[in-house]
Amino acid sequence: xxxxxxxxxxxxxxxxxxxxxxxxxxxxxxxxxxxxxxxxxxxxxxxxxxxxxxxxxxxxxxxxxxxxxxxxxxxxxxxxxxxxxxxxxxxxxxxxxxxxxxxxxxxxxxxxxxxxxxxxxxxxxxxxxxxxxxxxxxxxxxxxxxxxxxxxxxxxxxxxxxxxxxxxxxxxxxxxxxxxxxxxxxxxxxxxxxxxxxxxxxxxxxxxxxxxxxxxxxxxxxxxxxxxxxxxxxxxxxxxxxxxxxxxxxxxxxxxxxxxxxxxxxxxxxxxxxxxxxxxxxxxxxxxxxxxxxxxxxxxxxxxxxxxxxxxxxxxxxxxx
Numbered sequence: 029x030x031x032x033x034x035x036x037x038x039x040x041x042x043x044x045x046x047x048x049x050x051x052x053x054x055x056x057x058x059x060x061x062x063x064x065x066x067x068x069x070x071x072x073x074x075x076x077x078x079x080x081x082x083x084x085x086x087x088x089x090x091x092x093x094x095x096x097x098x099x100x101x102x103x104x105x106x107x108x109x110x111x112x113x114x115x116x117x118x119x120x121x122x123x124x125x126x127x128x129x130x131x132x133x134x135x136x137x138x139x140x141x142x143x144x145x146x147x148x149x150x151x152x153x154x155x156x157x158x159x160x161x162x163x164x165x166x167x168x169x170x171x172x173x174x175x176x177x178x179x180x181x182x183x184x185x186x187x188x189x190x191x192x193x194x195x196x197x198x199x200x201x202x203x204x205x206x207x208x209x210x211x212x213x214x215x216x217x218x219x220x221x222x223x224x225x226x227x228x229x230x231x232x233x234x235x236x237x238x239x240x241x242x243x244x245x246x247x248x249x250x251x252x253x254x255x256x257x258x259x260x261x262x263x264x265x266x267x268x269x270x271x272x273x274x275x276x277x278x279x280x281x282x283x284x285x286x287x288x289x290x291x292x293x294x295x296x297x298x299x300x301x302x303x304x305x306x307x308x309x310x311x312x313x314x315x316x317x318x319x320x321x322x323x324x325x326x327x328x329x330x331x332x333x334x335x336x337x338x339x340x341x342x343x344x345x346x347x348x349x
Contacts, residue, residue: 034261035093035136035192043067043091045076045125046098050205051140051198054253055095062257067091077117082124086132093136094129095256096122096178101207103214104167104237104305111170118174126181130191137193138260139182141175141268143245143309144168145197153274153312156197156267165306183266192264196256199272199311203249203330204337216246219283220338223290232294234287237302240280245272245310248330251323258321272311273323285327289335 042059046052047068059066067089074081076098100110100117107114122139129137146154147162159179164172182193202216210218222234255271263269277285283296316322 035264037093037257037260038063040064040092040135041067041090042093042095043069043089044095044097045069045121046096048205049097049099049101050203050207050249051201051252052095052097053205054203054249055097055256058250058253058257064093076121076124079120079124079128083128083131086125086128086134090132091129091134093138093260094125094134095138095140095260096125097140098125099140099175101171101214102209103211103218104303105211106213107168107171108303114170115174118171119177122174122178122181126178126185126193129193130185130189135192136260137182137191138256139178139193139195140256141179141195141197142171143197143199143270143272143311144172145176145179145268146309148306152308153310154270155312156270156315159268167303167305179268186266194259194263194265195268196259197268197270197311198252198255199245199247199270199309201249201252202246203252203334205249206334206338208338208342215244215279216282216286216334217338219286220290220335223283223286223292224335224339226294227290227292234283234292234294234296235299236279236283236296237299238279238304239300240283240296240298241278242304242306243276243278243308243310244282245274245276246282246327247272247323248325248327248333250330251325254324255316255321258319262319269316270311270313271316272313274311274313275327276308276310277327285331286335289328289331 148165150158179195185191206217207213
């Protein structure tokens with residue numbers, strides 16, 4: 029692990045790829061507090077899956093730094109039913125951007141991975157060194173393999189070309205602008221949708237997928253964004269860096285906290301025909317803490333913000349994704 033002199037963002041052109049997603053939009057908001065020029069490109073202007081389009085845009089705009097937050101993402105159901113998309117889209121997006129960043133002389137690149145890269149049976153909390161030490165969780169292996177490839181690309185370009193490309197592995201995220209889709213979204217967004225709908229309909233029961241016993245760690249999107257900016261400035265090493273808060277709760281506890289936030293007083297039942305996924309996933313964030321960063325947002329505060337955002341922006345769009 030290395031702690032170099034600060035990489036200054038002042039005056040730099042910083043491209044956030046994936047700026048419309050939950051993570052990317054939070055990173056854009058955080059970068060607005062820095063003295064930098066933020067670059068974005070909508071899908072109508074550039075298909076990140078097109079090598080020619082990415083290379084052309086990069087050559088024209090010449091970003092000094094890149095945050096690679098663009099990805100095809102989703103929960104267990106999406107991973108299970110769309111494996112080709114999850115593998116192809118993510119492989120080609122990261123390949124195009126990382127290679128073009130090298131070709132155009134980008135000074136710093138941050139690749140955003142996922143905690144699903146670690147083996148299903150990894151020792152908990154999961155340390156960065158656990159990567160590639162065992163089989164992956166089958167329900168998200170396609171996405172995990174793509175993200176592992178992105179990590180390895182950053183490492184390879186560091187070794188062969190001396191590029192300052194780094195990888196961050198965030199834990200499960202929730203927050204503003206999440207994808208609210210019952211079948212394609214992540215667990216927090218899906219539970220917010222279910223519980224809010226039950227509240228409006230006066231229903232007294234909400235069904236949870238699986239047993240409700242798996243343990244997960246959840247990080248607020250704005251904290252993730254702050255960690256990314258911190259790492260851009262202070263981290264330079266080929267070993268991926270875990271981003272999280274080191275705290276875990278069961279899925280049932282998560283659902284209960286969302287119910288409290290929403291003011292719904294019903295009860296939960298379980299559809300055990302649905303998969304649980306990994307039994308436990310919590311990150312070892314000791315390396316990040318040693319660098320000087322810790323998450324600042326309390327879970328209840330972050331969940332209240334996420335729920336309020338959903339009610340204000342997406343409740344009428346439920347199910348459309």
